[in-house]
Amino acid sequence: MPSDIANRHETFKSSQAALRLYHGTKHCCDITKISDFSKLCQNSGCGVCGIIRYGPRLSNGYVWFGPCSSISDGYTGARPVGIMDPSIQVLRAIFVMDVVSATGSHGAYIVPNGEAALPRFLIIYSY
Template identity: 30%
Template sequence: MLELSTCPQLSLLSNTNPEYIEIENHIRNTMSLVKIIAIIKIHLPKEPKNWSKKITQRVYHGTRAKCDPNDILEYGICCSDEFCGMCGILNYGNKSKFSKRGKNMWFSKSASIANSFSFNLNLPQDYLRTIFVIDVLNVSDNDTDIIIINHDNATLQRFLILYEF
């Protein structure tokens, strides 16, 4: 049995919201068959000083869910399972100590690449998938689809996308 905790403040975006439309359009550029169930804005309790003045890049991070993503959508409830990437990122942000790839965290400019890391460990394949929209401090102006970050304070989670095919 998973323990439950309250997630940070979240708000469900309407499909007419400009942020929703922007994210949806970007996702559909690489995943045209996706059915977006929800785009949820994450309201961080405390944003790092001067973050908005720093140069950032918006990227995607697909992660595993060990619990049912519907619990977040319906009840605002996160699980406390250490292997649930979705709830861990909601509660703590992207942390290198939880990375499955050494101390590096991988992000992509393409939602389709992030999708390959986005599945639910305990539920059938037709359940909701999860991708985060993350702002990262862009340490270099590289032209690759993959960005590797190894500093915890270089990322901020902005949106959670729940979707299916």
């Protein structure tokens, strides 16, 4: 995670309590190789690489989170974008994030700006 993104989040949360929430997203690349940041893809549809590179970005004015991973699982996509071969293992990705200023409603939380959330962990899984 770039230090400027982390610094903006730390400044934003300095006077507020943080929640640990989940954010499921789609991916377009081999997410098992993202430990090497030089291998982040450039596809604008890849949520995983976009969040690692830029932090959470607003969609329709908000960033959405779930209080548990099972809710966020529904937002990971059934298959990586552009891959339809059923023999390819389907990997899913959920970020665990520190979130401040979140408003909860109907089992989800939203924040009005990207500085309110900072990715702490990335869970990659299949089932």
